[in-house]
Amino acid sequence: MKKMTKQSIQRLALAFTAGTVLVAGLTACVPLVVGGAAAGAGLVATDRRTSGAQLDDQAIELRGGARVREISNDQMYVSITSFNRQVLLTGTVGSEADRRRVEDTVARIDNVRNVVNELAVGESSSFQQRSNDTFITGKVKASLLDAKDIFANSFKVVTERGVVYLMGIATRRELDRATDITRGVAGVEKVVRVVDVVSEEALAGQLRGGADATAGSQPPASAAPAPKSSSNVPLPPMEPLPASGATATPVR
Template identity: 30%
Template structure:
């Protein structure tokens, strides 16, 4: 049982990664975002959510993306309300689906889809050195990062054309091409 939980945790984390390791956030902001995501994980792993939800939290500049599943609308609503009470979260993007939590097989499939999408994005010359976070949940691909509109469209089209992807959801912040993102 313990091995299965560790494997599930590793697979869950591996379905969320970036195609390049550069990050435009300051170290303080990165640390704050990590702390916020850990606070959400702490809530999800306690009753009444543990076992009846599978929710991952991704924070970027104080904006929180919640993805996963909750068995009931009441659980989803209650969880989102608890997350709203966390100091430091500016905006919540609720992408929690009302359905039973994914199986380990489904999580493995999402990890494979993330790998395929990342590989395809890396192969694009238009996305050279662009930091895009790819998260896959139940065959839905979430793309996050600080990009131009052209880069967002390119990344979205690439992800949409990967076999097995049901839907692509953009969560980008945009800058004008003449601007360079802060390093």
């Protein structure tokens, strides 16, 4: 048997994880989903977040889940994902008042620095939609892993009704490249970036064991243009994302 490469092992683990999540989605309907609280300790070694930020993200997701359950009703299907102390809310609620209530509840959790509220008012996703979202997430992760010019672990991928959310810490070049790759995946209807943009210098400093790359960094004055894509999802000009307090930026 040929010796498996590190990338082969990563792809195998990714496929196993995606399959496990899909099976779970087929056997139970969970009104509240916590994004990354069950992540393995191995992420600490490869994640660009500080170990403190990783622990805070897990705590935010767990506390957020508990607090949203206290105000939940039969029309709330909320997913909470925290990355670098930024929280993404996806799913559906029954009213605009519920949408604001969930955001206010999560925003009051310790260490939350920003909430991106993508909750929709309406009916919850169907069984087929949830299964398709899980499949799309797996395909996007695999596509990012296959890319030779970006670090796949820089991004967390969340999919809701065909809309893919990219969360993470990355340079402008990496962000543009990851966006382009994601847009090329079949079934992706829109890409939203919720990413802390750091300079190449700040990232290099972090990789050398320096301080947290998100502290006091600025996007590079000039970034290399993203490669052209054959995707049918057009990409309009994008305003620079802030170095901290990232904002969701849709790509239609």
